[in-house]
Amino acid sequence: MKKYSDMSKEELLTLKAQLDKEYADIKAKGLALDMSRGKPSADQLDLSMGLINVLSSDSDLKCETGVDCRNYGVIDGIPEAKRLLGEMSEVDPDHIIIYGNSSLNVMFDSIARSMTQGVMGNTPWCKLDKVKFLCPVPGYDRHFKITEFFGIEMINVPMTPQGPDMDMVEKLVSEDASIKGIWCVPKYSNPQGYTYSAETVERFAHLKPAAPDFRIYWDNAYSIHHLYDDNQDFLVEILEACAKAGNPDLVYKFTSTSKVSFPGSGIAAVAASKANLEDFRSYMQIQTIGHDKLNQLRHVKFFKNIDGLREHMRKHAAILRPKFEMVLNTLDRELGGLGIGEWTKPHGGYFISFDSMEGCAKAIVAKAKEAGVVLTGAGATYPYGKDPKDSNIRIAPSFPTPEDLGKAAEVFVLCVKLTSVEKLLATVR
Numbered sequence: 001m002k003k004y005s006d007m008s009k010e011e012l013l014t015l016k017a018q019l020d021k022e023y024a025d026i027k028a029k030g031l032a033l034d035m036s037r038g039k040p041s042a043d044q045l046d047l048s049m050g051l052i053n054v055l056s057s058d059s060d061l062k063c064e065t066g067v068d069c070r071n072y073g074v075i076d077g078i079p080e081a082k083r084l085l086g087e088m089s090e091v092d093p094d095h096i097i098i099y100g101n102s103s104l105n106v107m108f109d110s111i112a113r114s115m116t117q118g119v120m121g122n123t124p125w126c127k128l129d130k131v132k133f134l135c136p137v138p139g140y141d142r143h144f145k146i147t148e149f150f151g152i153e154m155i156n157v158p159m160t161p162q163g164p165d166m167d168m169v170e171k172l173v174s175e176d177a178s179i180k181g182i183w184c185v186p187k188y189s190n191p192q193g194y195t196y197s198a199e200t201v202e203r204f205a206h207l208k209p210a211a212p213d214f215r216i217y218w219d220n221a222y223s224i225h226h227l228y229d230d231n232q233d234f235l236v237e238i239l240e241a242c243a244k245a246g247n248p249d250l251v252y253k254f255t256s257t258s259k260v261s262f263p264g265s266g267i268a269a270v271a272a273s274k275a276n277l278e279d280f281r282s283y284m285q286i287q288t289i290g291h292d293k294l295n296q297l298r299h300v301k302f303f304k305n306i307d308g309l310r311e312h313m314r315k316h317a318a319i320l321r322p323k324f325e326m327v328l329n330t331l332d333r334e335l336g337g338l339g340i341g342e343w344t345k346p347h348g349g350y351f352i353s354f355d356s357m358e359g360c361a362k363a364i365v366a367k368a369k370e371a372g373v374v375l376t377g378a379g380a381t382y383p384y385g386k387d388p389k390d391s392n393i394r395i396a397p398s399f400p401t402p403e404d405l406g407k408a409a410e411v412f413v414l415c416v417k418l419t420s421v422e423k424l425l426a427t428v429r
Helices: 009-027 042-046 079-089 103-116 141-149 166-175 198-205 238-244 274-287 293-303 306-335 361-370 402-425
Strands: 033-035 096-098 132-137 153-160 179-184 215-219 251-256 268-271 341-343 352-356 373-375 392-395
Touching (some): 009 402, 033 402, 042 306, 079 306, 103 141, 103 274, 132 141, 141 153, 166 179, 166 198, 198 238, 293 306, 306 402, 352 402, 361 373
Parallel strands (some): 132 179
Antiparallel strands (some): 341 352, 352 392
């Protein structure tokens, strides 16, 4: 297959005329498809309907220590829920605090408390002249929105298939005390689907920050979200690595069941050192008298243990895997060898990352929208929504039906082709 960049002007003009006709035909169909966010599909949500029925008015609503889960109390979470999410997080339940439904909310709270109260006795960030955060890119837009909301300066750190550029991370963190944290999605990262290598985790654990209140925000959102039984990524456990490196307080590890059970009604947790957790508890005692223990009990009774969680996620994978493969097969078939795009092929998670020719991502997304397919906004995977190369697009295959996803993928590749031809024609004489 001939690369577009190797085509003559006449060949490109002929190709553009053909693509223009295909695009007009697509627009005439009046499609209304949405691939903008990585939401579970209705079929995935149906897998957890047993959660609705696992408790009833006749159920014993006491946790194993005898506490009535209908009432106040148990600020850390009931013991059996701490064990369940401890298994999911690969940490001892003594290092877990259970929260409400959203780990993103816990991260927001953690940044807010750091701004107003400081971290373990250090100066509150709001009293400092400058506060900075490192942001591996492309990355998770909602992470970046949190730090942007609080006026924290964000610094781009390039991602590699092994994780963030650790030479850059180590240099910046060791030299600049105004850098207070780094956002990380270490397993099946959002959006590329990369998993940090063992070397990367070890280098994180051995960081020597200039700021005593620097923390790694380790959002292990996709810890059990594999697409394949026989081809799964492995991630070194960060809390243990930090403890062995003599840096036990360096990391906050977040997780939740948001894409395991119900995104709006899951349970979230943070795992950290005992010193960090004591710091968290000191604020929580003011903030709440306890999170939803009935929901914690419901999750424990439904999933039981890590084996139950893994079996449940195999059912998710059976729904997601064909969708990912459909998109990847379409990209390979329609764009492979053309030299107008590159894409990741993750083993898990919720996203595929596509890099177009430079300067094309916004135009591709706009054309797709005009043709009836809504994608994640170009630039969303970078702080402030500014992709310096205007090339990265996050593809979210999970939510649409297989039929709609197939149509959306065809529209997407057509828009990539048409935008790329227009880009090349603008540069030839």
